[in-house]
Amino acid sequence: MDQRQRRNANGWRLGVDVGGTKIATLLVDDDNRVWASVQRPTDTRTPDHALQSLADAIWETLKQADLPIRLLAGIGIGIPGQVDTQSGIVRHAVNLGWQSVDLRGFINATFGTACVIENDVRAAALGIQRYWLAGSIDSILYVSIGTGIAAGMILDGAVYRGSHGMAGEIGHARFGSSTIRCRCGNYGCLEAVVAGPAIANYAQSLLSTFPHSQLQHQTSITTSAVYTAAEAGDELGLAVAHMVGDQLAQALYTMVLAYDCDHIVLGGGVSRAGSAFFSPIEQALDGLRQQSSLAASLLPAGRVKLLDRDFAAGAWGGIALLDSQALARVAQAQLA
Amino acid sequence: MDQRQRRNANGWRLGVDVGGTKIATLLVDDDNRVWASVQRPTDTRTPDHALQSLADAIWETLKQADLPIRLLAGIGIGIPGQVDTQSGIVRHAVNLGWQSVDLRGFINATFGTACVIENDVRAAALGIQRYWLAGSIDSILYVSIGTGIAAGMILDGAVYRGSHGMAGEIGHARFGSSTIRCRCGNYGCLEAVVAGPAIANYAQSLLSTFPHSQLQHQTSITTSAVYTAAEAGDELGLAVAHMVGDQLAQALYTMVLAYDCDHIVLGGGVSRAGSAFFSPIEQALDGLRQQSSLAASLLPAGRVKLLDRDFAAGAWGGIALLDSQALARVAQAQLA
Numbered sequence: 001m002d003q004r005q006r007r008n009a010n011g012w013r014l015g016v017d018v019g020g021t022k023i024a025t026l027l028v029d030d031d032n033r034v035w036a037s038v039q040r041p042t043d044t045r046t047p048d049h050a051l052q053s054l055a056d057a058i059w060e061t062l063k064q065a066d067l068p069i070r071l072l073a074g075i076g077i078g079i080p081g082q083v084d085t086q087s088g089i090v091r092h093a094v095n096l097g098w099q100s101v102d103l104r105g106f107i108n109a110t111f112g113t114a115c116v117i118e119n120d121v122r123a124a125a126l127g128i129q130r131y132w133l134a135g136s137i138d139s140i141l142y143v144s145i146g147t148g149i150a151a152g153m154i155l156d157g158a159v160y161r162g163s164h165g166m167a168g169e170i171g172h173a174r175f176g177s178s179t180i181r182c183r184c185g186n187y188g189c190l191e192a193v194v195a196g197p198a199i200a201n202y203a204q205s206l207l208s209t210f211p212h213s214q215l216q217h218q219t220s221i222t223t224s225a226v227y228t229a230a231e232a233g234d235e236l237g238l239a240v241a242h243m244v245g246d247q248l249a250q251a252l253y254t255m256v257l258a259y260d261c262d263h264i265v266l267g268g269g270v271s272r273a274g275s276a277f278f279s280p281i282e283q284a285l286d287g288l289r290q291q292s293s294l295a296a297s298l299l300p301a302g303r304v305k306l307l308d309r310d311f312a313a314g315a316w317g318g319i320a321l322l323d324s325q326a327l328a329r330v331a332q333a334q335l336a
Numbered sequence: 337m338d339q340r341q342r343r344n345a346n347g348w349r350l351g352v353d354v355g356g357t358k359i360a361t362l363l364v365d366d367d368n369r370v371w372a373s374v375q376r377p378t379d380t381r382t383p384d385h386a387l388q389s390l391a392d393a394i395w396e397t398l399k400q401a402d403l404p405i406r407l408l409a410g411i412g413i414g415i416p417g418q419v420d421t422q423s424g425i426v427r428h429a430v431n432l433g434w435q436s437v438d439l440r441g442f443i444n445a446t447f448g449t450a451c452v453i454e455n456d457v458r459a460a461a462l463g464i465q466r467y468w469l470a471g472s473i474d475s476i477l478y479v480s481i482g483t484g485i486a487a488g489m490i491l492d493g494a495v496y497r498g499s500h501g502m503a504g505e506i507g508h509a510r511f512g513s514s515t516i517r518c519r520c521g522n523y524g525c526l527e528a529v530v531a532g533p534a535i536a537n538y539a540q541s542l543l544s545t546f547p548h549s550q551l552q553h554q555t556s557i558t559t560s561a562v563y564t565a566a567e568a569g570d571e572l573g574l575a576v577a578h579m580v581g582d583q584l585a586q587a588l589y590t591m592v593l594a595y596d597c598d599h600i601v602l603g604g605g606v607s608r609a610g611s612a613f614f615s616p617i618e619q620a621l622d623g624l625r626q627q628s629s630l631a632a633s634l635l636p637a638g639r640v641k642l643l644d645r646d647f648a649a650g651a652w653g654g655i656a657l658l659d660s661q662a663l664a665r666v667a668q669a670q671l672a
Binding site: 160295 | 492497500506513518521591597624634
């Protein structure tokens with residue numbers, strides 16, 4: 001065993017973030033240096049096509065680094081669905097058309113290597129805690145705001161899943177008085193108010209109130225167009241951005257009261273609008289801090305962070321799932 | 337070592353629930369049989385008087401069972417304040433007039449025995465998980481609804497405190513659109529809407545709307561009178577009970593989405609009204625279940641429970657703090 005292996009001994013690891021539209025990978029060595037990374041579209045025509053996309057992305061990654069598969073310590077995968085981390089079976093991965101897929105069985109059979117699978121938001125939370133915050137923080141809440149809203153938690157250093165793997169489904173909690181019906185059946189759920197489609201719908205509903213908005217010229221309003229407008233000082237764009245900021249600040253404060261975590265990190269498609277998205281949230285948090293010393297002590301400036309848009313949280317989460325300890329547990333489970 | 341000691345080896349343990357108005361104790365043997373229990377008022381004239389009340393309650397308990405202090409394995413205490421579980425120092429115990437008290441030092445000096453201290457709501461959560469639910473459930477949320485509202489969590493079998501000991505301060509989260517100002521400075525906090533004083537105030541504000549209510553005859557309306565009226569079918573009482581039920585159901589559902597725990601247990605002074613308090617919560621939860629299959633799956637009937645009013649959760653929590661493992665850790669810390 002050479003010096004490098006003794007120091008870390010994680011070996012070559014491949015992390016994969018499987019999304020409904022694209023698959024992203026990272027291949028890192030023992031020192032977490034990136035040797036290859038691949039992004040390719042997810043083929044969702046059938047469940048088998050989606051599996052094949054995943055396999056192709058992995059082969060392509062190995063090829064890019066010219067790494068023989070036998071040198072790979074393992075593959076870590078974050079996937080949008082309910083993951084049975086014991087059996088490696090993925091259920092209700094709606095975006096991939098999967099009812100129930102033995103994903104670990106597929107990876108084992110195709111690549112002959114160890115495989116750890118986790119729900120995508122939880123994997124991203126782990127990737128953020130280990131590699132974006134450099135592992136120095138014990139408890140974080142990662143909130144992904146995209147087509148839906150969900151949170152992944154690292155509490156006291158470990159992924160927290162809850163009793164039925166459903167912890168962090170805060171997109172279906174109600175924080176305000178909105179009566180918008182959510183696809184879950186309830187009213188006023190957070191994701192029915194401030195997830196991507198809701199933001200675009202809200203902007204659409206305000207068009208007649210802001211006749212001079214630059215959004216009047218859009219054939220169909222997207223969340224990204226709303227934030228571009230807000231960035232340019234457009235009043236409709238700003239009105240929407242502040243509604244989103246107020247609602248999210250309230251939800252984030254509630255989550256801090258519930259979990260008392262060190263950091264809350266915001267990511268997901270909507271968050272990629274950057275400061276046009278984040279500044280109104282910070283302003284609303286400031287309002288809470290000014291009203292209440294409890295809020296000021298639990299939400300000091302800097303506790304809520306915007307994820308760097310270039311950080312591949314999901315794929316790094318896949319890498320983090322493969323730290324030597326986790327891998328030892330998997331090897332044991334697979335032998336048992 | 338005789339047979340009984342080998343099986344359990346927890347020994348004689350004394351649990352104490354220290355409240356702002358009364359102190360309750362339990363003394364149990366190795367098989368958790370109760371040998372003595374004391375309830376006495378808390379003398380809060382000065383911080384030292386409060387400490388003396390605690391010491392007196394402990395002496396009285398030992399005397400009741402005629403147990404020599406040297407046979408006691410330890411004293412476990414739940415106390416309303418911020419507890420540094422490492423040092424045994426209690427801070428901001430407002431109801432006791434304590435700014436900062438070295439409670440473990442006091443107990444060690446007075447009784448010469450090991451002592452474990454925890455925040456009262458967390459201690460109660462542990463007592464409920466170990467002794468009311470018989471330890472069969474890994475993750476519970478205990479919500480205490482009294483003068484204030486707070487939650488204690490047992491997650492994956494362990495007390496969860498958060499990064500700064502503030503996890504579960506859900507009394508200051510906002511779930512609806514109320515604009516009532518809370519003593520924390522923010523608006524619409526859960527405890528500003530449905531804690532004991534808020535319930536009485538809300539009933540008072542509705543008096544003119546319900547001229548035939550039996551509450552018209554009260555000189556000052558108490559929460560207990562509101563629920564007595566609701567129990568008797570009084571329309572004002574019922575209106576208040578349903579407002580409380582709706583708000584709490586929304587808050588509890590949010591907590592289930594956040595933590596995905598096995599059970600939520602409701603306790604505290606307000607909950608002692610029994611079914612007049614609990615039925616409207618169950619009705620509101622039923623409404624959520626009927627609207628959403630997610631709510632139905634996360635909140636099946638029986639997941640939210642009302643604590644038996646005779647169960648001394650806090651004192652049993654003190655006992656639970658003294659299980660042999662916890663005590664070993666304390667002994668180690670005290671020797672270190």
